[in-house]
Amino acid sequence: QVQLLQSGAEVKKPGASVRVSCKASGYSFTSYGIAWVRQAPGQGLEWMGWITAYNANPNYAQKFQGRLTMTTDTSTTTAYMDLTSLRSDDTAVYYCATDHGYSYAYSSVYWGQGTLVSVSS
Amino acid sequence: DIQMTQSPSSLSASVGDRVTITCRASQSISTYLNWYQQKPGKAPNLLIYAASTLQSGVPSRFSGSGSGTDFTLSISSLQPEDFATYFCQQTYSPPRTFGQGTKVDIK
16 A cells, blocks of 8 residues: 655754655655645645656745755655755644646645654754 | 635534535636545545545545636535545645635534
C-alpha cells in the first residue's frame, strides 16, 4: 500500500533552518508529484508548493520564495522540504502529499502523518 | 492569488441530516476544485476531486457540484463518522489555495 513516512518533530530557534523528509513507498515514485501543505495550530491548511518527482521541477507559493526549497531523491524515493530563516509563525504541522496531476485535478490522495515544527526562542 | 471562501464556518447537525457546504472562488476556476475531510490530529482525506468526482472508497452519501466560481459539497445523510472539518481547495493556478474550513459538529 502507498505510504508516505515523514521525519520526526523538530524544535528550532528563530532564524534557524529545518529539513523535513518524506519517504515514499508502495508506488512508482516518479508517477506522482509531491505537494507540501502546512497547518498552524488550530488553523486551516496552507499550500506551500509542489515538486514533480520525475524531473524534480519545483513550484513554490510566492509567500515562501527565497526561504523554501523542495527536492527529491529518486534513488531513495524520498522528498525533502527545507525552510530557512524560521519565524515563530512557521510553527505548524507540515504534511507531504502525493500530487496526482491533471487527470485528478492536482488533488492529493495520499498524505504523510505530518511533522510538527515548533519555532521558539 | 485566488481566494476561496467557505460557508458556513461551522454548523451543528444531527445524524441523518442532509448537510451542504459551499465554496466560492474569487475568480473562475473551471472545475479545478477538490474537497477534503480532516479529523483532529489526522491528515486530510480526499473526498471529491474535479468538483464532482467521488474519490475511490468514499461513501456515496458525499457528492460535489459546481463550476466556475460556486461549488457545493453535500452529505445526504450525516453519519457519526462524518463529524469533522471540511476544506475546499482550488488547483486552477498556484498557489493552490484552500478555503478556511467548515467544522461540522453534533447538534
